[in-house]
Amino acid sequence: MVSNVADYKTEVHNDWCPGCGDFGIVSAIQMALAEMEVPRHKAAIFSGVGCSGKTSHYLNVYGVHTLHGRVLPFSQGAKLANPEMTVVAVGGDGDGLGIGAGHFVAAGRRNVDMTYLIFNNGVYGLTKGQASPTLKLGLQTKSLPEPNVNQSVNPIALAIASGFTFVARGYAYDVRQLKDLIIAAVKHRGLSFLDVLQPCPTYNDINTRDWFSGMDNIDEMTNRPRPRIYKLEDVGYDPVVHIDSPQEENEKLTQALIKSNEWDAKIPTGIFYKNDIAQSYDQRMAERIPNYLENPPAYQEISAAGKSITDISKMLDKLEI
Amino acid sequence: MSSIDFTWVIGGPQGGGVETAANIFAGACAGCGLKVFGKREYYSNIKGEHSYFGVRVSDKIIRSNVSGITMLVGFDAETLFRHADAVFDDGAIVYESDLSELKIDEVHTLDAQFKERLIKYLLSKNKPLTIQGALDAAKERGVVLYSVSFKEILANLSDETNNPKLRGMFRMQNVLAVSISIGLLGLPPETLLKSVGSIFSRKAEIAEMNKTAANYAYNFATVKYSKFRYQLSPIPKEEHTMMAQGFQSTSLGKIACGCRFQSYYPITPASDESVFLESNEIFEVENNRPGSTLVVQTEDEISAIGMIIGASLTGARSSTSTSGPGFSLMAEALGWAGINEVPIVVTLYQRSGPSTGLPTRHGQDDLQFAIHAGHGDFPRIVYASGDTEEGFYDTAKCFNFADIYQIPVIHMMDKFIASTVSTVKRFDPTKITIERGKLLEKIEAPGYKRFTPSADGISPRSRLGLENGIFWNTGDESDEAGHISEDPENRIYKMDKRAHKMELALEKIPKEDQAINYGISDFCILSWGSTKGPILDAIEMLNKEGYKVGFIQIKLLHPFPTQYIQSLLSGVKKIIDVEANQSGQMGSLLNEYLDRKVDYYILKYTGRPMTCNELFDSIKKIIDNKAEKKQVLTYGV
Numbered sequence: 001m002v003s004n005v006a007d008y009k010t011e012v013h014n015d016w017c018p019g020c021g022d023f024g025i026v027s028a029i030q031m032a033l034a035e036m037e038v039p040r041h042k043a044a045i046f047s048g049v050g051c052s053g054k055t056s057h058y059l060n061v062y063g064v065h066t067l068h069g070r071v072l073p074f075s076q077g078a079k080l081a082n083p084e085m086t087v088v089a090v091g092g093d094g095d096g097l098g099i100g101a102g103h104f105v106a107a108g109r110r111n112v113d114m115t116y117l118i119f120n121n122g123v124y125g126l127t128k129g130q131a132s133p134t135l136k137l138g139l140q141t142k143s144l145p146e147p148n149v150n151q152s153v154n155p156i157a158l159a160i161a162s163g164f165t166f167v168a169r170g171y172a173y174d175v176r177q178l179k180d181l182i183i184a185a186v187k188h189r190g191l192s193f194l195d196v197l198q199p200c201p202t203y204n205d206i207n208t209r210d211w212f213s214g215m216d217n218i219d220e221m222t223n224r225p226r227p228r229i230y231k232l233e234d235v236g237y238d239p240v241v242h243i244d245s246p247q248e249e250n251e252k253l254t255q256a257l258i259k260s261n262e263w264d265a266k267i268p269t270g271i272f273y274k275n276d277i278a279q280s281y282d283q284r285m286a287e288r289i290p291n292y293l294e295n296p297p298a299y300q301e302i303s304a305a306g307k308s309i310t311d312i313s314k315m316l317d318k319l320e321i
Numbered sequence: 322m323s324s325i326d327f328t329w330v331i332g333g334p335q336g337g338g339v340e341t342a343a344n345i346f347a348g349a350c351a352g353c354g355l356k357v358f359g360k361r362e363y364y365s366n367i368k369g370e371h372s373y374f375g376v377r378v379s380d381k382i383i384r385s386n387v388s389g390i391t392m393l394v395g396f397d398a399e400t401l402f403r404h405a406d407a408v409f410d411d412g413a414i415v416y417e418s419d420l421s422e423l424k425i426d427e428v429h430t431l432d433a434q435f436k437e438r439l440i441k442y443l444l445s446k447n448k449p450l451t452i453q454g455a456l457d458a459a460k461e462r463g464v465v466l467y468s469v470s471f472k473e474i475l476a477n478l479s480d481e482t483n484n485p486k487l488r489g490m491f492r493m494q495n496v497l498a499v500s501i502s503i504g505l506l507g508l509p510p511e512t513l514l515k516s517v518g519s520i521f522s523r524k525a526e527i528a529e530m531n532k533t534a535a536n537y538a539y540n541f542a543t544v545k546y547s548k549f550r551y552q553l554s555p556i557p558k559e560e561h562t563m564m565a566q567g568f569q570s571t572s573l574g575k576i577a578c579g580c581r582f583q584s585y586y587p588i589t590p591a592s593d594e595s596v597f598l599e600s601n602e603i604f605e606v607e608n609n610r611p612g613s614t615l616v617v618q619t620e621d622e623i624s625a626i627g628m629i630i631g632a633s634l635t636g637a638r639s640s641t642s643t644s645g646p647g648f649s650l651m652a653e654a655l656g657w658a659g660i661n662e663v664p665i666v667v668t669l670y671q672r673s674g675p676s677t678g679l680p681t682r683h684g685q686d687d688l689q690f691a692i693h694a695g696h697g698d699f700p701r702i703v704y705a706s707g708d709t710e711e712g713f714y715d716t717a718k719c720f721n722f723a724d725i726y727q728i729p730v731i732h733m734m735d736k737f738i739a740s741t742v743s744t745v746k747r748f749d750p751t752k753i754t755i756e757r758g759k760l761l762e763k764i765e766a767p768g769y770k771r772f773t774p775s776a777d778g779i780s781p782r783s784r785l786g787l788e789n790g791i792f793w794n795t796g797d798e799s800d801e802a803g804h805i806s807e808d809p810e811n812r813i814y815k816m817d818k819r820a821h822k823m824e825l826a827l828e829k830i831p832k833e834d835q836a837i838n839y840g841i842s843d844f845c846i847l848s849w850g851s852t853k854g855p856i857l858d859a860i861e862m863l864n865k866e867g868y869k870v871g872f873i874q875i876k877l878l879h880p881f882p883t884q885y886i887q888s889l890l891s892g893v894k895k896i897i898d899v900e901a902n903q904s905g906q907m908g909s910l911l912n913e914y915l916d917r918k919v920d921y922y923i924l925k926y927t928g929r930p931m932t933c934n935e936l937f938d939s940i941k942k943i944i945d946n947k948a949e950k951k952q953v954l955t956y957g958v
Contacts (some may be wrong), residue, residue: 012804042787046631049796057793057804062785065795065805066627066655067657073619073627079613080615081582082640082786103627106620289603289613296787297637300612303755304326308717310612311605313578316747319563321351 003034008018011055013321019209021172021198022051022119027060028175029088029117032182033061038086046075047093048100050126052119055090063313070098072107072116079114082298083282086112086186097133097153107191115185117191118155119172121200122207126224129203142205150310156260156272159193160253166192166255166273169268170241172199173209177269184271190280197229197267201229211249212267232259241275249275325380326353327551329502330390330407332400333495334430335366337364341520342495343374345535348516349503350378351564353555353743357381357741358854362957365680370430371905380556384708384743384854387935388956390550392902394498396471398423398452399430402439403661403958404456411465413549414456417494417503418468423563439565439870465506467546472643478537479510487570490947493534499772500535504542507552513539518905541670556682567738571668572597572750574716575640577616577750578954582639582798584617584625589681590739591642591670597921622647626654629665633658634794635786636760638720640666644736645674645687652694655729659699660770661794661803662780662819664723664730665889669751669840672929685850685901689909690880700822702726702827703879707853709839710745712738715876718834726822726831728777733878737851737901737930758782763820764789769799774814778821780875810898823880835882837874838889844944845871845890847919848899849878849907851930857901858933861942861947868944870897874906883914895920897943899936902926905951922951929957 008030013174016022033043043061047053049068056063062085075089096104096118107116122135129143132307133153140147166188170178178196185192199209210216214225232239237259241252256273286292303309329346333339340361348358356379363372375390377383390408395401396417402425417542425436425443440450446461448454460466471494473593479487487493496517503513517535521528549761572594575583585595599616606612615632619625622643629639643651646807648669658665669691673684691703702722706715712734771792773780783790793803798815800806827835839857846856851852853874863870873889875882890896897917903926906921923939925931935954 010804020660039788041786041791044785054805057795060791062634062791063793063803064631065793065797067653067796070623070627070654073624074631077582077584077617077628077631077633077639078635078785080617080628082635083635085786095937106624120496173323270746285615289615292613292615294862295610295612295911297613297615297632297639298635298784299605300579300581300637301609302581302612302638303757304607306754306756307757308577308579308750308753309607309609310577310579310750311607312573312748314605314751315573315576315601316563319565319569320747321348321562321564321744 003037007036007040008033008060008234010058010060012058014058015054016051017202019119019201019236020051021121022055024172024175025178025196026055027119027120028178028182029055029059031175031179032186035179036183036186038150042084043086043088046071046087046089046125048125050095052090052092052095064246068097070103072100072103072295075114076107076110076112079112081296083113083293083296088117089114090117090119090184092132092154093118093120093122093134094132096234097155097158101133104158105162108159108164108294110281111165111190111278112188115182115194117194117196119198120155120186120195121198121201125200125202125203126262132258139206142203147316152258155195160256160260160273164193165190165278166271167273168193168271169195169197170212171212171214173271174229174269177231179304189276190278228265229265229269230266232268232272237270239271239274241277244277325378325553326387326389326797327378327553328375328387328389329378329392329394330375330404331394331495331498332371332404333397334368335370335372336364336368337397338492338495339372339374342375345496345513345516345520346499346502347376347564348519349499349508349513349743350553351562352512353508353553353894354558354746355380355556357564357742357807358385360386360737361740362929363681364618371403373400373404378553381859382687383452385800385858385933386618386930388932392502392549394502396494396498398428401452401746402428402431404441405459408459408464410644411550413465413466413467413505414496415460415469415505416456418470419472421451421456423452427669433744455875464547472514474538478534481850482533485569487534493531496531497538500538501542504539505546505549505565507548508555509555509577510536510539529713562744564742564745565709565745565874566740566742567709567712567734568593568670568794569597570930571642571716571734572601572731574713576601577631578638578717578720578753579757580614580640580720581612582615582629582637582640583641584619585642586601586619586622586625586647586934587645590666590672591644591647593922594642594668594670595740603923608751623648623654624697626651626665626667630663633663633665634785640668642668642670644670644672646677648687648690649660655701656695656697656699657796658760659695659819660796660798662727664727666719666723666732668732668734669755673926679928681736683930684928685735685852685906688733688823688849688878688902688906689794691733695950699818699946700726700728700819701879702728702730702826702877704730705850706738707850707874707876708747709738709741709743712876717755719755720755722826722830724760724828725756727758727782727896728822730906733850750938760784761787761790763787770842771803772799772801772815772818774801774818777825778818779825800923827880827882830877832885834875835885836889837876842869842871843894844869844897845895846895846897846899846940847873847875847907849875849913852901855931855936856875859936862933862937863940868941870940870944878910879915880905881910887915890915890917893942897921897923899923901931921948923954925954927955927957932956
């Protein structure tokens, strides 16, 4: 089956602001699904609430637009009940790292085999631009009455500390790289996290597209901007945990944490950390329930002609006097 | 009411094996064909605070506890101080002889309020403020005292069996205490030993040691003491009787009716259900591959309900189990399930609120909350079970309601049922039906729309993974396909479509599932949930004295079966509302929906379940026209 990108698009009118980084992300997801040839009915996009929450309506696969901050619980439940589905969860940085931060950490610990994208723009766009958890301390974006008084959370570092086994960063205006990162993330067995830098043209007038491309930082020699964004793969960074040893794992975790602190002058994109050795949740489940993957909750037969076919007699015997 | 009606209570510090002892006692009695009804009371504490377990034994069906104790067993001071006064005048106390000189002030776990009451009581009886004082006060009333040195028994047993380890095994006091009780009551040792064996069945060596101890203590009691005035004797065993705890009923119901996904966050008293499900996660399925329940412990209750919604979208029957505080966190997602017509079942094991309230105590505090939880108007079903047996069958019904009407269902259970151990008829899975409503297995052609109009307002339901079945869901209002829509006409269509399910449910759910009519009389009790047991027992007692009283147990609390209840009440003169909460939450429903008002309230909100005696007294007062409009019950410590 050859899929084309158009198959993954819906007719729904897209009401994001002109120039919004979200457009690049939704295209990258459509391209990734097409390239992987995921049958449309075998994919489900779950979204949180906010501008990014509408993503699921623009994709012609199962689309579940959940509650603010709760995209991970909903999506994990679906993936666990039907492990055959390709599940991608998306949400804003306020959704995932503010109201939903507890779920973010817990999901990392679980390592369910799915992908989570955060549309990271430093503001709560749909409520008119309040500071979000990733906005740096002291910054005053357009609609803030006062500069941001909180420290920002580092999504990459938090993902690594929480146990995500694939941690990467993309940039909404580099759709090709983002598409490749999404494919790598989806193919990874375990929970993959993608921090997607997504300028909000309406409310974040500091971390703009121009800012990311270094328009404020012109090289006097060449008279060209010095882009802030660079690719980890271009500097010979190796994110992969190659051998099953705590030392190897520690080294890779540590280098990823160090890299995650780069900001302002140089901002790395690409894969920070990738551990294929750690077991995913479904693998752990399959060790406990041997036929879990071939007979998951979604596919179990539970009745015949309206009657129960589950045999609970042994459990009842135990209670009999 | 019965030829045998005996209540045995054992107390001790939390973590000291009180529950084990009570289970052995209940098992030993049930093994002799007797009916048992036991309830556990404990503090929110892991070790050290006072807990106690009462087991009522009879030769006839019993459904509640009584006020008072026939035989109290205490090997710690607090048990004796707290309960000696509740022992019937013709009852007995079996106690550790070492304790007698202990003073009230030396027992640090006694709270100030209780101490004050106890001191006042002992002073009024002219007794010293010691265990001996409390015991003497009981003895004066006629209570028989059995002084036992558990330490000495252990020492002797240790010498006789040449097992020096036994000397220090104070944990075994429990088994000794049960065995002495069984000896004093004249029940045969065989069922006792069998019960000990089955309680410790996981560890053969420990089982053997405990059996030896049980046998020794049993013989010790029969030789050393004269028989107690109440003697129990075996009766023919009814076939297929189980001894089960309430939480096991909903767990087994879930397994039988095909719930295959359960997520939960630990909370008393609901988590026992999830733990049971996980302990039994793999099971046989007729002519099929083995089945399994995926039980996921989540980071909070918000995640628990979020996960089951996600799981339900794949077509798997999914549920969570929680208590008041957890359910509070679920309110927002409940609305999401409502607006997106997702079938989920929330098993709500109520306890005393608000906030953390009395975290380990009983209460029917959450009826109004269950009916109203979540913002906005959306349909849900609130269904309440009255006891362990109903818990099993109702669980299956709740899943059917969820599937048929595509709505969230809140199954009301409570702490009283959860921690009651009783003899019940073996659950019969062939009696349950599984109805999945309009869940689709296959969609032939493209063009499916999730919320397409239909005659009864319920649309065919696709599930994630189904070819041609793609749909969208959103917490926003949505169109037929599930995409966001703020169109005013669409809003009316969708709101009315969802709301119509309530009318449909009232029309389709059989009357006998809406409410149980136990008989109508001039005075008629209306109640819901676990008050059923005490009410039925109280009615039996009242009938014996020539009093007539009717009883309707409402099971479907939302949508409220106004018509049916109204029709039952046509000849009734006075309505008595019985509930375990402070405001009379079901009474408010009656006042709202019926064309008449509640005449009398009998309420209890001490966190302790009603006994049949206190209900008997309060109903009698009403019929004798001596009652206030509202009576508040208080029995129990």
